[in-house]
Amino acid sequence: MQAIGVDIGGTKIAAGVVSEDGEVLAHTRRDTDATQPAAIEQAVVDAVAELRNEHEVGAVGVAAAGFVSPRRDRVLFAPNIAWRDHPLRDRLAADIDLPIVIENDANAAGWAEFRFGCGRDVEHMVMMTVGTGLGGAVIVDGHLLRGAFGAAGEIGHLRVVPDGHYCGCGHEGCWEMYASGRALTRAARASLITDADRTGALVELAGGPGHKVKGPHVTDAAQEGDPLSTELLADLGRWVGEGAASLAAVLDPEMIVIGGGVGSAGPLLLEPARRGFLAQLSARGHRPAARIELAELGNEAGVVGAADLART
Amino acid sequence: MQAIGVDIGGTKIAAGVVSEDGEVLAHTRRDTDATQPAAIEQAVVDAVAELRNEHEVGAVGVAAAGFVSPRRDRVLFAPNIAWRDHPLRDRLAADIDLPIVIENDANAAGWAEFRFGCGRDVEHMVMMTVGTGLGGAVIVDGHLLRGAFGAAGEIGHLRVVPDGHYCGCGHEGCWEMYASGRALTRAARASLITDADRTGALVELAGGPGHKVKGPHVTDAAQEGDPLSTELLADLGRWVGEGAASLAAVLDPEMIVIGGGVGSAGPLLLEPARRGFLAQLSARGHRPAARIELAELGNEAGVVGAADLART
Amino acid sequence: MQAIGVDIGGTKIAAGVVSEDGEVLAHTRRDTDATQPAAIEQAVVDAVAELRNEHEVGAVGVAAAGFVSPRRDRVLFAPNIAWRDHPLRDRLAADIDLPIVIENDANAAGWAEFRFGCGRDVEHMVMMTVGTGLGGAVIVDGHLLRGAFGAAGEIGHLRVVPDGHYCGCGHEGCWEMYASGRALTRAARASLITDADRTGALVELAGGPGHKVKGPHVTDAAQEGDPLSTELLADLGRWVGEGAASLAAVLDPEMIVIGGGVGSAGPLLLEPARRGFLAQLSARGHRPAARIELAELGNEAGVVGAADLART
């Protein structure tokens, strides 16, 4: 059965028809305004209608950032859209006569990676979505871990430094503050002050100092061989890996997949992450160590995973 | 079907016949010497034989501290007994003509609590066994989480303080070093130096200063109202709760159960743990918070859980 | 000999004629614009001229935030004004025919407290100026510690949390990020998220949520008995005291004086600071412990200290 996956982001909606083996057969997009929840719902309805014109589908999966109820019908809380205990499924169902499920966006991306990406041969997997923030998905015995209240997999809020950096969630020291694009941007800007004479390449790429410098400039500069940027990515990778060792203590996965925008740094991030992981893995040598790999699916992971979860 | 549960500890073996509803119908014990692995196996065989004289049983579950293979047949590594990738099930099967499974001891205790104790009405639960060390068991959707390699639930090795106290595992800052009987003992001894004029009650109970002071003295003194000991337990409870908030970010359980010897401190530990948990729980107010409860089953949890897991 | 003290702040200049026993005999003020360094110098010249109309003075001391050269003639770096290795003394001397010295503002305030305030009877003292940031002054054997390059006493940049909050200086975990008005503001705003149901009094005083909430609202609310605000101040005080214990290990002062705007919280800050200090003081019981006291001089400490240092 083909299904439609919809991925609601902060500025746009991506939607696609997804085959049973994870292929995206058709796409569409809509620009959205996060301050207009009703318009977002309408855009989802429109996108689904457009895709159904040409394709036979049996279900719709909708992914969004936020906590989703265990029954997959309500958005309990969304950080970027004004949804609070919002009956998103019922609202969409009024205009879409197909089974609909709502999913957390990181869970959708992780599920895609598990079903069709580099996790396709494992049964226990953790996906780390290292984007602006740090999202996660946990696969246990081939099932997506949703938790008692739908909030499982919020790995970015594992505390890694007591009294550490403030997170948007109001707490200090969340992993997300050390292993995300936001962390990379912040570290790069700090180095403008503390390590000014080594920031030439970075500032040139950014087109100026200060707030012009952002995480992607670090990745670009590192890929061109800039030593400081390479160190900044390595430090980020170390935090990714060290935190992953804590996850491994609890979950004992076979594979940890690194995706998200920062994951595009490739080996510059992956190798330090692997080293950090092994350096902190408890009982290394007395147990097999999880493999850490880069995600194989790109930006479409959310669409693919949402569609596939709608079939299950 | 009745089953036998065996709990192999450092100095003794406890075994019992357990009914389908978790009742212990008969007990036996053997003293053991952790340096004599062969003698331990013989003691297990003897204990099982003794119990079978009077009771009809259909399976045997054996719990031991250490990593157990996912197929529940081998002990990969045991911290206290010289078992390394040891085929314990086959060794016992040579003398016991019943189905046998090997389980991690903390998993067995957590499973008992989930099936017959305070977790009996939930589907997602974490058990924290706060004993000399800190063990754990994770129940997901009604199933025990074993992980890809049998090592899931080793929550004591979550890193909570970078560059923090050394753990027996060789790493720094493991949660076990802050939330265990060992942590309580260490903190109490430090207070003999830093807070000497407030340690009178503690020293009197311990029968002397220095290495005579141990965790249980703190619990006893706190229960008699000693302010310093109450603070020490509260600090331990805070670490229990704050770490549990990290677990909740990943696992989103409905209930977190505190057992183990230190759990006997009761509300003196539980209330600070609850406060620490809520203080650090990400997105509190936007999601239901897990309940934190004291374990209901006592020392027999390992026997009960091992027996019950042998039936599944 | 009477002297003039001038205290250059971010938005205004305060100046006064100070007697030999620290009394302020006359005042004047000028509003200033930190983006206009030349205008600031002119304002200093004008203020000095005005005061000299009515008073006989023999020297001028000028205090400013920033690093000052050991010879007390140049501002090496100022965080708020565009002075970089700036010959401030010579610039002023062109228009003022009196001996002039330039001093760091926290040093000036600490010196005033040492000479005429609560440190008047001690020889070893540390002043902590807990304002928006955290400044310091160290008095050793009755002398102001300037250091080899004029930068001593920058206690706010002692690192207290590795990988902790980012400081304006570009580093992580500076003490200033935990023991300052800025820290109080940040903690208060975080509690709006993590502890929303207890922030009613604070929000009411602030006239609204979010960025309206500032450190002084916490102090006001605490003084009216608000429990959350009292906790926030106590936490700040704990950081003040614990860091002071590190200073005591190095400097072994007889007295530590807490001044600055946050110091106005009085016992709500002082008592937790004292507890934190004693709790972390190494070798307590085997050495006398420094007393921690509130500053006695108010806003005029900078003027008084600058004037007095100009006489020495």
Next chain:
Amino acid sequence: MQAIGVDIGGTKIAAGVVSEDGEVLAHTRRDTDATQPAAIEQAVVDAVAELRNEHEVGAVGVAAAGFVSPRRDRVLFAPNIAWRDHPLRDRLAADIDLPIVIENDANAAGWAEFRFGCGRDVEHMVMMTVGTGLGGAVIVDGHLLRGAFGAAGEIGHLRVVPDGHYCGCGHEGCWEMYASGRALTRAARASLITDADRTGALVELAGGPGHKVKGPHVTDAAQEGDPLSTELLADLGRWVGEGAASLAAVLDPEMIVIGGGVGSAGPLLLEPARRGFLAQLSARGHRPAARIELAELGNEAGVVGAADLART
């Protein structure tokens, strides 16, 4: 005037006649037993008498580990000898008819380095004695900083990691636990567990695993090129340097001198220390940075410094 310096260690006493320019003209030694305070005093008396047979001296300086009263007459507390508020000067004066002063041993060594070693041309200096523990001496404007109660310079008890490793002083996270021979030993032993396959060279040098491995083996192995040992020393050096940056914020010295047994690792320790220092130095680029150098005087620094302080 020539003077005698005496350095009381845990197992032996070193004494020497020291010229005005810091030359040791004669030596003697006595083995001692730290559990016999009276015998230690007698050994000091004997050593002084022996040296005076052949040399004209005008004063005696006695260095010992511990807190010394500001009047340099009493040992307030000694960690290794059972002296508590002990009138050591008067006890010795009964048998030695020369002016006697008592000094802290790290202060004596630092003073020697300041007067005759690599600090001879500076006025503001910090000495770090990286031995089994971490001692310090602070020179301010050419004077030894003793503090209000004689306890200044205890830099090893600066807290660098909240909730970090326990120190013998009863507190957690003291710098000494991260930057000392004890730290090196502990880190090396941990790597036997966490990094077993890289510890071959270390174990071979130590003549076995476990408690046979000690700090000096790491230094030896690193000097022979062992990668793991080199990393362990680099990590230690990083902690030395990062902590020194905190000291620089407070004291602004011109030079930081690294001595003590671990200092013998030379560049393997020094270079990482310099990097760590610069990486964490607040306002680097806006102020001159202190130089970090290795001590020039060896084991005799305590004797030389004690003698020289007796002349002042």
